[in-house]
Amino acid sequence: MTAEVLKYTREQVEALELAPGTEHENLEGWVPTLASEEDLQKALEKALDYRGDVTMTLKSGERIEAYIFNRRTGATLADSIVQYFTPKAPEKRSVSFAEIARLEFSGKDRAAGKHWEDWVKAYNEKKAAGEKNIALHPESLE
Amino acid sequence: MAVPISQMWTVSTYVLKKKLTGNKRYPLVLMLEPLFRCNLACAGCGKVQYPPHILKKQLTPEECFAAVDECGAPMVSIPGGEPLLHPQIVEIVNGLIARKKYIYLCTNALELKRRLPEFTPSKYLTFSVHLDGDREHHDYSVCREGGYDIAVEGIKEAVKRGFRVTTNATFFDGTDPHSVRAFFDQVMGMGVEGIVLSPGYSYEKAPDQHRFMGRARVRRLFRAILSNRKPTWKFNMSPLFLEFLMGDRNYDCIPWGMPAFNIFGWQRPCYLLQEGYADSYKELLETTKWEDYGVPSGNPKCANCMVSCGYEAPAVMDGFGSLKGFIGMVRGTFSSYRDSHALKLLNEFPTQSQAPLVQIESNARALEETNV
Numbered sequence: 270m271t272a273e274v275l276k277y278t279r280e281q282v283e284a285l286e287l288a289p290g291t292e293h294e295n296l297e298g299w300v301p302t303l304a305s306e307e308d309l310q311k312a313l314e315k316a317l318d319y320r321g322d323v324t325m326t327l328k329s330g331e332r333i334e335a336y337i338f339n340r341r342t343g344a345t346l347a348d349s350i351v352q353y354f355t356p357k358a359p360e361k362r363s364v365s366f367a368e369i370a371r372l373e374f375s376g377k378d379r380a381a382g383k384h385w386e387d388w389v390k391a392y393n394e395k396k397a398a399g400e401k402n403i404a405l406h407p408e409s410l411e
Numbered sequence: 412m413a414v415p416i417s418q419m420w421t422v423s424t425y426v427l428k429k430k431l432t433g434n435k436r437y438p439l440v441l442m443l444e445p446l447f448r449c450n451l452a453c454a455g456c457g458k459v460q461y462p463p464h465i466l467k468k469q470l471t472p473e474e475c476f477a478a479v480d481e482c483g484a485p486m487v488s489i490p491g492g493e494p495l496l497h498p499q500i501v502e503i504v505n506g507l508i509a510r511k512k513y514i515y516l517c518t519n520a521l522e523l524k525r526r527l528p529e530f531t532p533s534k535y536l537t538f539s540v541h542l543d544g545d546r547e548h549h550d551y552s553v554c555r556e557g558g559y560d561i562a563v564e565g566i567k568e569a570v571k572r573g574f575r576v577t578t579n580a581t582f583f584d585g586t587d588p589h590s591v592r593a594f595f596d597q598v599m600g601m602g603v604e605g606i607v608l609s610p611g612y613s614y615e616k617a618p619d620q621h622r623f624m625g626r627a628r629v630r631r632l633f634r635a636i637l638s639n640r641k642p643t644w645k646f647n648m649s650p651l652f653l654e655f656l657m658g659d660r661n662y663d664c665i666p667w668g669m670p671a672f673n674i675f676g677w678q679r680p681c682y683l684l685q686e687g688y689a690d691s692y693k694e695l696l697e698t699t700k701w702e703d704y705g706v707p708s709g710n711p712k713c714a715n716c717m718v719s720c721g722y723e724a725p726a727v728m729d730g731f732g733s734l735k736g737f738i739g740m741v742r743g744t745f746s747s748y749r750d751s752h753a754l755k756l757l758n759e760f761p762t763q764s765q766a767p768l769v770q771i772e773s774n775a776r777a778l779e780e781t782n783v
Binding site: 275276277278279281282283284285286287288289317318320321322336338339340341352354355356357359361376377379380383384385387388392401402403404405406407408409410411 | 449674
């Protein structure tokens with residue numbers, strides 16, 4: 270079975286040896302073409318899963334760099350909103366799908382380069398070099 | 412028994428009351444994430460991959476209390492991020508104790524010893540310390556040499572000061588059950604109340620997506636680990652849930668049983684998947700398409716999940732909500748689960764004395780050799 274399977278039967282689930290997992294696309298820097306409503310909806314779904322900030326350019330010309338964490342879809346684009354946090358405002362904000370003219374996956378993908386193999390490689394190199402107290406440290410928040 | 416009688420009484424009367432009033436969807440444990448910030452940088456972590464401005468945000472005590480009051484769950488688990496990095500965590504904990512909620516504060520314990528004097532021991536408060544194995548295994552798993560020693564120092568100090576303490580461990584593909592069983596001996600020797608364990612879940616936001624066991628492999632691993640138990644081992648979990656992990660029972664996921672609340676709102680549909688947020692628990696209950704999740708839905712995102720946030724609630728509800736379940740729970744509490752087949756299974760696992768507990772270098776490793 271692969272991740273492309275859309276639905277599993279209970280028998281398939283119970284027999285699974287390894288989970289298929291999610292295929293992550295390299296979205297950092299991506300500017301989707303928004304030629305149709307469907308394009309916009311698909312791009313916003315990817316923005317929701319993206320592990321970094323996205324810059325939204327509104328039809329008014331305003332640019333908002335934000336972490337998009339939620340969407341509420343209505344019958345039309347005007348009835349649908351995305352919710353986001355910006356780096357400077359403490360409160361949740363929202364904007365209608367209909368106001369969005371452009372999206373850019375402008376922020377750093379915060380999971381990039383954090384694979385288990387990266388740690389194992391770094392650990393082995395440091396160990397071989399005689400280093401003590403080997404550790405990965407959280408990135409600075411400033 | 413690892414769980415105190417008073418806690419069992421609170422949970423059992425809560426479950427019975429819900430059953431008698433015909434309430435089919437109710438929360439048992441609130442997963443309250445007051446922040447995502449962490450002082451570890453574990454490779455592959457699926458919980459903290461956010462931009463800095465999100466990692467700097469945190470829930471206020473008032474927001475925490477409002478969520479707890481709204482959903483009404485008798486137990487509150489506080490994961491994260493690292494909750495002890497929250498500047499008002501003591502105020503949050505004290506507010507929950509005042510509400511008579513049983514709290515499991517999940518911590519990597521790097522800050523535990525230093526902050527213990529700020530807390531007061533209570534039957535309502537348990538420090539649930541993340542410990543993935545012995546010194547070598549744990550340090551490798553959390554990507555920090557010395558992490559184990561600091562955590563154990565925190566555990567011992569907390570036990571000494573009279574706090575309730577459990578450990579919690581997550582197991583991924585390639586876990587050596589021999590090593591886990593030896594680790595249980597070690598942990599119980601520290602004087603903890605009990606052990607909490609879980610198979611890893613394939614978080615969508617995790618950098619690595621090929622480390623997670625499917626159900627067949629989870630069942631074999633947990634059968635090998637949890638059968639033929641030593642009398643000294645205590646588990647701070649429902650015995651029926653442990654039987655589910657071992658493959659002796661089947662439950663369907665109840666995601667609303669352990670809802671998650673964080674800076675974004677009420678996470679839809681559960682602690683593990685992020686498919687949007689609701690503004691209230693009521694909205695979460697009423698507007699989530701529950702039929703789209705769990706094994707019966709066929710949703711691939713739910714395929715490998717055997718995690719407590721989906722499956723411990725139905726086990727607890729079964730244990731306190733039916734005579735058959737109650738008898739099973741009592742029997743499970745005192746059973747050593749003697750099983751010669753499981754012993755054979757255990758002995759077929761290669762011992763990885765030179766390798767980390769979380770030894771996950773390839774997809775085709777030890778457990779496939781244990782197919783029976």
